[in-house]
Amino acid sequence: MSRFLSPSLAGLAPYTPGEQPRDAQYIKLNTNESPYPPSPRVAEAITTAEVEDLRLYSDPQLTGLVNAIARRNGLSADMVMAGNGSDEILSMAVQAFCLDGGLRFPDITYGFYKVWAALYRVKDRQIPLKEDFTIDPADYYNAGETVVLANPNAPTGIALTLPQIEDILCHNPNNVVIIDEAYVDFGGQSCLPLLAHYDNLLIVQTFSKSRSLAGARLGFAMGAPALIADLNRVRFSFHPYNINRLSLLAGAAAMEDERYFAGCIAAVVSTRQRVAAALTELQCKVLPSRANFLFVCCPGLPGGVYCKKLRDRGVLVRHFTDSRIEDFVRVSIGSDAQMDAYLAATADIIKEASL
Numbered sequence: 001m002s003r004f005l006s007p008s009l010a011g012l013a014p015y016t017p018g019e020q021p022r023d024a025q026y027i028k029l030n031t032n033e034s035p036y037p038p039s040p041r042v043a044e045a046i047t048t049a050e051v052e053d054l055r056l057y058s059d060p061q062l063t064g065l066v067n068a069i070a071r072r073n074g075l076s077a078d079m080v081m082a083g084n085g086s087d088e089i090l091s092m093a094v095q096a097f098c099l100d101g102g103l104r105f106p107d108i109t110y111g112f113y114k115v116w117a118a119l120y121r122v123k124d125r126q127i128p129l130k131e132d133f134t135i136d137p138a139d140y141y142n143a144g145e146t147v148v149l150a151n152p153n154a155p156t157g158i159a160l161t162l163p164q165i166e167d168i169l170c171h172n173p174n175n176v177v178i179i180d181e182a183y184v185d186f187g188g189q190s191c192l193p194l195l196a197h198y199d200n201l202l203i204v205q206t207f208s209k210s211r212s213l214a215g216a217r218l219g220f221a222m223g224a225p226a227l228i229a230d231l232n233r234v235r236f237s238f239h240p241y242n243i244n245r246l247s248l249l250a251g252a253a254a255m256e257d258e259r260y261f262a263g264c265i266a267a268v269v270s271t272r273q274r275v276a277a278a279l280t281e282l283q284c285k286v287l288p289s290r291a292n293f294l295f296v297c298c299p300g301l302p303g304g305v306y307c308k309k310l311r312d313r314g315v316l317v318r319h320f321t322d323s324r325i326e327d328f329v330r331v332s333i334g335s336d337a338q339m340d341a342y343l344a345a346t347a348d349i350i351k352e353a354s355l
């Protein structure tokens with residue numbers, strides 16, 4: 001830290017991303033990326049002519065991408081905004097809606113929420129999940145501050161139902177409720193049908209997981225036109241060219257390939273079910289996941305030890321040190337071959353531990 005750092009940032013604990021090794025020697029199940037490439041239409045959209053056009057700034061209105069997202073979701077374009085990853089959208093939402101209030105979210109959830117609260121000096125209120133790692137909607141009634149919930153939640157994979165979300169929305173008429181649907185395509189229920197009825201609902205989704213575009217950095221928000229206008233006020237005060245030309249094309253192409261998308265989702269969901277059953281067979285505890293990962297506890301093995309032993313066998317998974325979940329690791333759903341290697345490593349580790 002230099003002596004020039006803003007003193008108010010001295011205590012800031014930044015987000016720690018999952019490891020991105022530069023070599024290919026690991027089976028990488030630690031950052032919830034897709035094991036499948038993006039739709040072939042993405043590569044087709046990135047032509048030489050488009051590369052030459054990189055000399056021009058990108059469209060600050062994000063027109064082609066916003067229109068593709070709006071069309072796919074049956075919305076008007078003024079109900080959609082896109083960002084450089086959903087992380088950018090979420091951080092803009094904290095700036096748009098929380099600077100003079102607070103932000104409420106569960107104690108166990110996406111680690112970035114508390115980092116943004118700290119960065120923008122917004123008061124955060126963390127509500128413990130119930131013993132079984134589910135969310136009690138009543139904890140979010142009449143919050144009097146912005147609420148952000150990942151649905152399905154991370155890293156548990158557990159989802160709220162649509163009626164539960166509606167229950168939270170109708171008990172918060174005077175503040176924004178952000179539903180982070182990063183994983184919703186893998187079996188959760190999107191609250192998109194509620195958008196027509198709630199002007200306080202902001203839905204955030206990403207291209208990183210279900211559309212295999214983590215490296216393109218693309219996310220989007222859907223909400224009432226006034227909420228979207230507020231987000232654009234922040235965006236145009238910060239970075240109007242927030243999405244580069246190639247990613248704008250990639251995103252629109254991916255959004256339009258519904259069949260490819262559905263195929264990837266079906267493959268991930270079927271692999272997830274198979275792996276969850278195999279882990280249960282091995283006496284592991286697996287939370288009921290509706291995401292592209294499993295939250296797994298191996299009998300008699302602390303999560304940190306299990307994670308390290310998997311790494312020794314060439315498999316990267318994610319371990320979190322919060323005391324409530326230290327016995328668990330989060331395992332992304334990879335290809336069937338990758339998951340077979342993970343299951344074999346797990347069986348080996350359990351056998352070794354029981355000797």
Ligand SMILES: *Cc1c(COP(=O)(O)O)cnc(C)c1O
Binds near residue numbers: 180219
């Ligand atoms: C992965 C993830 C995001 C961020 O994704 P981007 O790559 O920035 O679009 C947001 N929220 C949750 C819960 C996530 O897991």
